[in-house]
Amino acid sequence: MIAAEDVSWSYGANPVIGGVSVEARPGRVLGLIGPNGSGKTTLLRLLYGALRSRTGRITVDGLPLASSREMARRLAVVVQETGGETALTVGEMVLLGRGPHLSTFQRTGPQDHAIAARCLARVGAAHLGARSFAGLSGGERQRVLIARALAQQATHLLLDEPTNHLDIRYQHEVLGLVRDLGTCSIVVLHDLNLAARYCDDLVLLGAGGVKAAGTVDEVLDPAILEPVYGIGIQRLELGGSIHLLFHPGES
Numbered sequence: 060m061i062a063a064e065d066v067s068w069s070y071g072a073n074p075v076i077g078g079v080s081v082e083a084r085p086g087r088v089l090g091l092i093g094p095n096g097s098g099k100t101t102l103l104r105l106l107y108g109a110l111r112s113r114t115g116r117i118t119v120d121g122l123p124l125a126s127s128r129e130m131a132r133r134l135a136v137v138v139q140e141t142g143g144e145t146a147l148t149v150g151e152m153v154l155l156g157r158g159p160h161l162s163t164f165q166r167t168g169p170q171d172h173a174i175a176a177r178c179l180a181r182v183g184a185a186h187l188g189a190r191s192f193a194g195l196s197g198g199e200r201q202r203v204l205i206a207r208a209l210a211q212q213a214t215h216l217l218l219d220e221p222t223n224h225l226d227i228r229y230q231h232e233v234l235g236l237v238r239d240l241g242t243c244s245i246v247v248l249h250d251l252n253l254a255a256r257y258c259d260d261l262v263l264l265g266a267g268g269v270k271a272a273g274t275v276d277e278v279l280d281p282a283i284l285e286p287v288y289g290i291g292i293q294r295l296e297l298g299g300s301i302h303l304l305f306h307p308g309e310s
């Protein structure tokens with residue numbers, strides 16, 4: 060469980076997140092949605108401690124968010140800007156996920172290598188193990204970073220637009236994987252139809268803060284979404300699942 064109460068962030072004099080509260084529950088996938096610049100990435104960065112809110116508090120399973128080995132065993136993060144300059148191979152990159160499970164001078168052993176190999180295979184990247192991470196395409200990198208998060212075996216997973224750079228097949232495979240992990244996950248998503256399919260709960264951000272929070276069914280309501288996105292939206296329910304169609308110029 061990740062609980063944020065009354066968190067805020069400003070870049071200089073520009074307030075981006077003000078008095079926001081969010082709750083991500085065990086075994087559920089919480090999606091952060093909203094237009095460009097609404098603060099999704101900033102909120103995610105607050106939730107994994109890359110930014111420190113000056114107000115309120117954030118807890119993971121009731122413990123204050125802190126940068127510790129204990130927290131790293133609980134919380135794994137997949138963000139875009141990771142490792143572009145690294146000289147590591149893909150296999151070494153995934154092994155980094157084992158770090159929080161090793162004692163200070165302990166080196167990775169056969170069990171860690173087996174876990175890393177299994178995690179690479181789960182994201183369809185077993186064949187990339189010996190390649191240089193920096194030489195991969197955006198989509199390949201994304202899958203390797205997800206494998207690293209899986210190798211960390213954390214109970215909470217935070218991802219910033221994990222489907223960016225991925226083709227349609229891997230968009231679905233990666234989000235299906237996140238869903239099947241059964242972890243408490245928070246994922247920033249642009250694509251509302253992917254959010255409809257793979258999230259349980261949503262927080263909709265817009266200028267000035269949280270515009271709506273609740274289940275997918277509650278938040279993906281055209282009456283709520285249209286004023287925030289400024290576009291006409293039609294909701295269809297096919298085979299029990301929600302699909303949104305977009306009509307520019309009709310909001």
Ligand code: ADP
Pocket residue numbers: 070075093094095096097098099100101102
């Ligand atoms: P989103 O993820 O919803 O697109 P962001 O959290 O990236 O939104 O950005 C929210 C706002 O904060 C935007 O107006 C953006 O320009 C601004 N912003 C983001 N990062 C920085 C930064 N490092 N310095 C100054 N402003 C920033």
